Amino acid sequence: MSLVFALGDRYVTRASVVHRADGRVKLALTLGYVLLVTATPHAHWLALAALALPVAALVAVARLPLDVVLKRSALALPFVLAAVPLAFTTPGELVATVPLLGWTATREGAEAVATILAKSWISVVLACVLTASTTPTELVHALRGLRVPALLAAVIFFTYRYLFTIGDEGSRLMRSRDSRSAAIAGYRSGGTLRWRAGILGSMVGTLFLRSYERSERVFAAMQSRGYDGEPRFLDPPTLHRSELAGAALLLLYAALVQAYVRLG
Amino acid sequence: MSASANGAHRELALELHDVEFAYPDGVPALRGVSLQVPAGEKVALIGANGAGKSTLLMQLNGILRGRGEIRVLGRVLSDASVREIRALIGLLFANPDDQLFSPTVLDDVAFGPLHMGLPKPEVQRRVTEALKQVGMSGFEARMPHHLSMGQKKRVAIATVLAMGTPILALDEPTASLSPGARYELIALLQSLPQTMLVSTHDLGALPGVFTRVVVLDEGRIVADGETATILADHDLLHAHGLDEAHGLPHA
Ligand SMILES: Nc1ncnc2c1ncn2[C@@H]1O[C@H](COP(=O)(O)OP(=O)(O)OP(=O)(O)O)[C@@H](O)[C@H]1O
Ligand SMILES: [Mg+2]
Numbered sequence: 001m002s003l004v005f006a007l008g009d010r011y012v013t014r015a016s017v018v019h020r021a022d023g024r025v026k027l028a029l030t031l032g033y034v035l036l037v038t039a040t041p042h043a044h045w046l047a048l049a050a051l052a053l054p055v056a057a058l059v060a061v062a063r064l065p066l067d068v069v070l071k072r073s074a075l076a077l078p079f080v081l082a083a084v085p086l087a088f089t090t091p092g093e094l095v096a097t098v099p100l101l102g103w104t105a106t107r108e109g110a111e112a113v114a115t116i117l118a119k120s121w122i123s124v125v126l127a128c129v130l131t132a133s134t135t136p137t138e139l140v141h142a143l144r145g146l147r148v149p150a151l152l153a154a155v156i157f158f159t160y161r162y163l164f165t166i167g168d169e170g171s172r173l174m175r176s177r178d179s180r181s182a183a184i185a186g187y188r189s190g191g192t193l194r195w196r197a198g199i200l201g202s203m204v205g206t207l208f209l210r211s212y213e214r215s216e217r218v219f220a221a222m223q224s225r226g227y228d229g230e231p232r233f234l235d236p237p238t239l240h241r242s243e244l245a246g247a248a249l250l251l252l253y254a255a256l257v258q259a260y261v262r263l264g
Numbered sequence: 265m266s267a268s269a270n271g272a273h274r275e276l277a278l279e280l281h282d283v284e285f286a287y288p289d290g291v292p293a294l295r296g297v298s299l300q301v302p303a304g305e306k307v308a309l310i311g312a313n314g315a316g317k318s319t320l321l322m323q324l325n326g327i328l329r330g331r332g333e334i335r336v337l338g339r340v341l342s343d344a345s346v347r348e349i350r351a352l353i354g355l356l357f358a359n360p361d362d363q364l365f366s367p368t369v370l371d372d373v374a375f376g377p378l379h380m381g382l383p384k385p386e387v388q389r390r391v392t393e394a395l396k397q398v399g400m401s402g403f404e405a406r407m408p409h410h411l412s413m414g415q416k417k418r419v420a421i422a423t424v425l426a427m428g429t430p431i432l433a434l435d436e437p438t439a440s441l442s443p444g445a446r447y448e449l450i451a452l453l454q455s456l457p458q459t460m461l462v463s464t465h466d467l468g469a470l471p472g473v474f475t476r477v478v479v480l481d482e483g484r485i486v487a488d489g490e491t492a493t494i495l496a497d498h499d500l501l502h503a504h505g506l507d508e509a510h511g512l513p514h515a
Contacts, residue, residue, distance in 0.1 A: 169361075172357070172359075172361075172362040173362070173365040175322075175327050175357070175362070176357060176362055176363045176364070176365055177365060177375070178327065178350075179325055179327055179350060179355045179357075180350070180354075180375055180376035180379060180423065180424075180427060181347065181350060181376075181379050182347060182348070182350035182351035182352075182376065182379060182380050182427065182429075183347040183348055183350075183351060183380065183381075184348075184351045184380050184381075185348075187380055187381035187382060188381045189347065189379060189380050189381045190379060190381070191378055191379060191381065195378070199366075199375070202365075202366055202367045202371070203365045203366075205367065206365055206366070206367065206409065209409070210361075210409055213409070
């Protein structure tokens, strides 16, 4: 259950400048900023700190709960694990040996992993700010604004939308199972491992079958109300010069950091 | 309150002390609920949409956990006791799609008794009996998610009855049943000896089954009394969104 709660909707309702800003500006800023962060040279901690600063500021201005941001950004950790072998394979000054296995880590290798970790984390936090401050509908509009084809934008939207529907539905099925998972004195409860695995397997099957059927019903319901694949707004978002300027300033700042690192 | 009047020396089936609960997104759903239900009593839980009825029922067997203390037949609800408590309380979810997760009706109704480790003939007996009680005998091999809404509802009720629990916590058991099926379910609830806490919008079914009614509004208990007294209190019902104000307009 907790897993699915953690997967709850990404949007966090707040009245902030970041929330009000146009989705296209935020999406473009996020993509541009992430690219610039990626360009940071190996083990340049000062530059990474300088790049993290505006991201922290955005979290604060958007008034996002810190624990939520930290929890969500932790999702990046498993991917970073893929970089850990670098610590052992990069040639350089030996700093540690894994007992028993005899692998040796080098200072250069450890720094490479730490750099990747820092870069990914800054990028993921920024992506969290984007998804927490922009509704999915706005995001689709932003994708369309950046010339992503309507079909692809719609697919992204529905994947996102159904991830949570399926997650919710799954968590409700688990609740039902747990509600009826009782133990009484004098009997061995829980059945065999094999039986429980079978139950879980059939739950997953049920979940997919149902989600598939539900998606057809939802699509029919959307078509009945005239859906043609293009998101529509009561108030189509308009680009504000101040937002554009703000985003441009942030990108310029990141570019300057990179320039300084290389020249200085 | 009727509870203290007729329950003074009976064992308490349910005791809630100052139960508070907020959903993870911060929505406060229960704001200090205290309630005692003596064993054998049938209590209806009524309240407008969003009053907190479903949330309250899901506290009872630890599906949702908030602050405050809950005792079921004297045992305090905790991580250690939750399995045992689930053998004491059968919980019916409001939406049968949330309740049914197995490939066939038979599997679903048998799940609870099988999980308890009961011998096979006993499981079979309970499944047959539960399906008969809800009028769904003969549907054993069907896929639950391809039944009609009312049929799903009845199978969902059977999954709870098959557990053989001394307490039933039912969330809107009569919703989406056709008049005949609704009548039969009310008769069944009447005839069952279990302690019941039942959330419902079906005020017409109250006098036949429940001796006591608890009214919930915005996560608080705002009234608790004998069924006839509560149903006669039009001001109370009106104040908490439970009457049709001036009746429906005529065509
Ligand atoms: N999963 C959830 N996340 C956040 N808030 C929720 C969730 N489920 C219910 N709520 C909120 O909790 C409050 C109580 O809801 P609950 O479902 O208990 O009401 P109810 O009395 O059962 O209503 P109904 O008669 O419509 O079934 C409502 O304000 C509701 O919006
Ligand atoms: Mg409800």
